[in-house]
Amino acid sequence: xxxxxxxxxxxxxxxxxxxxxxxxxxxxxxxxxxxxxxxxxxxxxxxxxxxxxxxxxxxxxxxxxxxxxxxxxxxxxxxxxxxxxxxxxxxxxxxxxxxxxxxxxxxxxxxxxxxxxxxxxxxxxxxxxxxxxxxxxxxxxxxxxxxxxxxxxxxxxxxxxxxxxxxxxxxxxxxxxxxxxxxxxxxxxxxxxxxxxxxxxxxxxxxxxxxxxxxxxxxxxxxxxxxxxxxxxxxxxxxxxxxxxxxxxxxxxxxxxxxxxxxxxxxxxxxxxxxxxxxxxxxxxxxxxxxxxxxxxxxxxxxxxxxxxxxxxxxxxxxxxxxxxxxxxxxxxxxxxxxxxxxxxxxxxxxxxxxxxxxxxxxxxxxxxxxxxxxxxxxxxxxxxxxxxxxxxxxxxxxxxxxxxxxxxxxxxxxxxxxxxxxxxxxxxxxxxxxxxxxxxxxxxxxxxxxxxxxxxxxxxxxxxxxxxxxxxxxxxxxxxxxxxxxxxxxxxxxxxxxxxxxxxxxxxxxxxxxxxxxxxxxxxxxxxxxxxxxxxxxxxxxxxxxxxxxxxxxxxxxxxxxxxxxxxxxxxxxxxxxxxxxxxxxxxxxxxxxxxxxxxxxxxxxxxxxxxxxxxxxxxxxxxxxxxxxxxxxxxxxxxxxxxxxxxxxxxxxxxxxxxxxxxxxxxxxxxxxxxxxxxxxxxxxxxxxxxxxxxxxxxxxxxxxxxxxxxxx
Numbered sequence: 001x002x003x004x005x006x007x008x009x010x011x012x013x014x015x016x017x018x019x020x021x022x023x024x025x026x027x028x029x030x031x032x033x034x035x036x037x038x039x040x041x042x043x044x045x046x047x048x049x050x051x052x053x054x055x056x057x058x059x060x061x062x063x064x065x066x067x068x069x070x071x072x073x074x075x076x077x078x079x080x081x082x083x084x085x086x087x088x089x090x091x092x093x094x095x096x097x098x099x100x101x102x103x104x105x106x107x108x109x110x111x112x113x114x115x116x117x118x119x120x121x122x123x124x125x126x127x128x129x130x131x132x133x134x135x136x137x138x139x140x141x142x143x144x145x146x147x148x149x150x151x152x153x154x155x156x157x158x159x160x161x162x163x164x165x166x167x168x169x170x171x172x173x174x175x176x177x178x179x180x181x182x183x184x185x186x187x188x189x190x191x192x193x194x195x196x197x198x199x200x201x202x203x204x205x206x207x208x209x210x211x212x213x214x215x216x217x218x219x220x221x222x223x224x225x226x227x228x229x230x231x232x233x234x235x236x237x238x239x240x241x242x243x244x245x246x247x248x249x250x251x252x253x254x255x256x257x258x259x260x261x262x263x264x265x266x267x268x269x270x271x272x273x274x275x276x277x278x279x280x281x282x283x284x285x286x287x288x289x290x291x292x293x294x295x296x297x298x299x300x301x302x303x304x305x306x307x308x309x310x311x312x313x314x315x316x317x318x319x320x321x322x323x324x325x326x327x328x329x330x331x332x333x334x335x336x337x338x339x340x341x342x343x344x345x346x347x348x349x350x351x352x353x354x355x356x357x358x359x360x361x362x363x364x365x366x367x368x369x370x371x372x373x374x375x376x377x378x379x380x381x382x383x384x385x386x387x388x389x390x391x392x393x394x395x396x397x398x399x400x401x402x403x404x405x406x407x408x409x410x411x412x413x414x415x416x417x418x419x420x421x422x423x424x425x426x427x428x429x430x431x432x433x434x435x436x437x438x439x440x441x442x443x444x445x446x447x448x449x450x451x452x453x454x455x456x457x458x459x460x461x462x463x464x465x466x467x468x469x470x471x472x473x474x475x476x477x478x479x480x481x482x483x484x485x486x487x488x489x490x491x492x493x494x495x496x497x498x499x500x501x502x503x504x505x506x507x508x509x510x511x512x513x514x515x516x517x518x519x520x521x522x523x524x525x526x527x528x529x530x531x532x533x534x535x536x537x538x539x540x541x542x543x544x545x546x547x548x549x550x551x552x553x554x555x556x557x558x559x560x561x562x563x564x565x566x567x568x569x570x571x572x573x574x575x576x577x578x579x580x581x582x583x584x585x586x587x588x589x590x591x592x593x594x595x596x597x598x599x600x601x602x603x604x605x606x607x608x609x610x611x612x613x614x615x616x617x618x619x620x621x622x623x624x625x626x627x628x629x630x631x632x633x634x635x636x637x638x639x640x641x642x643x644x645x646x647x648x649x650x651x652x653x654x655x656x657x658x659x660x661x662x663x664x665x666x667x668x669x670x671x672x673x674x675x676x677x678x679x680x681x682x683x684x685x686x687x688x689x690x691x692x693x694x695x696x697x698x699x700x701x702x703x704x705x706x707x708x709x710x711x712x713x714x715x
Contacts (some may be wrong), residue, residue, distance in 0.1 A: 225251025616641030
């Protein structure tokens with residue numbers, strides 16, 4: 001394939017300067033497209049790549065901060081354990097329209113298609129690069145096409161030459177320890193890493209009521225987690241390789257209770273695991289890939305609460321199933337009218353039951369309830385790339401998924417989901433300066449009781465080199481997002497155990513209310529995008545640029561607050577996004593590099609959930625200087641529009657490499673000034689979905705200036 005336009009000289013230069021990093025940048029640094037390599041101009045997508053060298057030079061220590069380097073990406077944080085990352089910032093409740101993969105393995109949970117970032121399975125130390133495909137086009141096994149696709153590539157075992165120990169701490173209380181070992185036997189190379197993180201989180205919270213009263217709180221916001229990961233590669237033959245990755249994770253989160261009757265804080269614990277395998281075969285004109293993976297997340301979230309005893313009676317539960325209005329009227333101590341004969345009979349049974357309980361009917365019944373679940377994804381896929389001629393390449397494949405979601409609270413048991421995904425994409429170079437691409441996929445999903453209509457996604461692109469090293473791309477794409485199981489099959493109720501006041505011979509039982517969607521079945525969301533992308537290099541490739549102008553139409557959107565007391569998903573929302581994104585990298589000389597990026601996005605939606613996370617405008621500037629064994633960087637990140645608030649962050653990072661006891665080592669310091677507060681909630685949404693009341697809540701660090709120190713040594 002032709003040499004890539006984007007060389008990412010900056011990333012390669014920074015990477016080579018790090019003693020604990022491995023040099024991976026080759027002369028042809030084309031973005032690896034599914035199962036082959038295409039130059040950036042041939043890709044039917046705007047692509048951003050963040051390298052390991054850039055991550056180290058900027059002192060980034062969590063994956064969410066890496067996404068701040070991506071034009072158009074919205075990053076918000078409502079608690080230490082709750083981060084929202086989404087392209088263009090739509091759907092603030094569950095940002096689930098951005099696909100996130102690790103080495104081709106999807107991190108989306110089956111239940112609500114969101115990413116649980118607190119259970120991110122790998123260490124940032126093991127990331128080789130992050131590829132972000134900034135539109136619907138990523139026709140690869142392992143993903144559905146959504147607004148954008150992020151593929152996080154981990155370090156290959158052959159690129160790891162030594163073990164390492166890393167210690168990290170900051171003045172806000174963060175403590176992190178990471179130990180990596182590597183080895184080889186025969187044709188197999190491997191490395192393993194254990195990492196422990198303890199983060200006490202935000203130490204202040206401000207709650208403002210709709211009437212304007214202000215309350216200062218000290219939140220319980222800690223996160224502790226441990227990760228154990230193994231990555232191995234076996235060179236089976238000269239032309240084939242088997243890659244295996246496996247990991248275990250465990251952690252605990254302290255979060256504020258949402259239950260007004262709760263007697264304490266809720267603590268959430270999680271256990272995760274994954275196994276990801278791929279077998280690749282290469283010959284002159286073909287590459288074949290056979291893959292399979294499984295991953296699972298088990299969440300345990302239990303707390304104690306108290307409600308009137310009669311709310312756990314079978315009679316009131318039957319009344320609510322028949323007529324919720326009758327049930328709520330009875331709870332208020334009034335007699336309901338206007339219902340059916342069946343409703344009146346059930347109401348009478350409730351009154352008889354309450355009378356038989358006497359004074360205990362409205363006594364406090366205390367016990368334990370939960371929001372536990374186990375979410376499992378199992379996938380097999382096949383992929384082939386065939387080079388018909390030097391001008392024509394076709395990538396195609398098939399994927400099968402079998403997913404399960406088990407929760408007594410959310411789905412009253414176990415819900416399984418199966419899906420089939422066929423995909424293909426092709427590129428044809430008409431001349432050296434003109435090429436066309438096209439393709440799509442067919443996706444079909446079914447559950448135990450519903451089979452969704454098959455959906456086609458498609459894309460077409462045209463790339464033209466109007467000058468040497470200057471390319472313009474026109475891309476049109478259309479895709480869909482199938483509703484997740486909690487949007488289609490929720491049966492949400494709470495089961496209390498350990499009754500403080502046993503009755504009817506029971507020490508446990510169901511709360512009277514079950515929440516489910518009683519309206520029309522929700523259908524797939526639709527996305528259509530047209531984009532014009534200018535990319536290339538100037539001044540003997542010292543300057544690289546990428547500018548994207550786009551319009552995205554989204555309809556059939558599911559935008560409602562899907563909560564226990566307000567659960568009514570519909571496809572009645574739509575929006576149109578338009579704007580521009582840009583990224584410029586200036587490799588001034590071998591020592592000095594400069595990056596600037598940003599976006600300006602206009603969101604036409606009248607639904608506050610679809611608009612509140614959109615960045616009206618955002619940008620960042622980074623300067624990096626490398627001299628021998630020293631690297632210094634300074635960065636500014638800023639944005640406005642998220643929850644109608646602004647965000648500012650200033651950072652300076654310095655790294656010194658040296659030799660200790662005959663081993664390569666480094667020490668790194670970072671100072672951060674962050675004057676902004678983090679908006680954790682912005683009022684209650686109104687019935688029309690167009691606004692919220694005047695209440696709000698923010699999470700804050702009492703110290704706006706923080707210092708972080710890291711030290712690492714190889715062995």
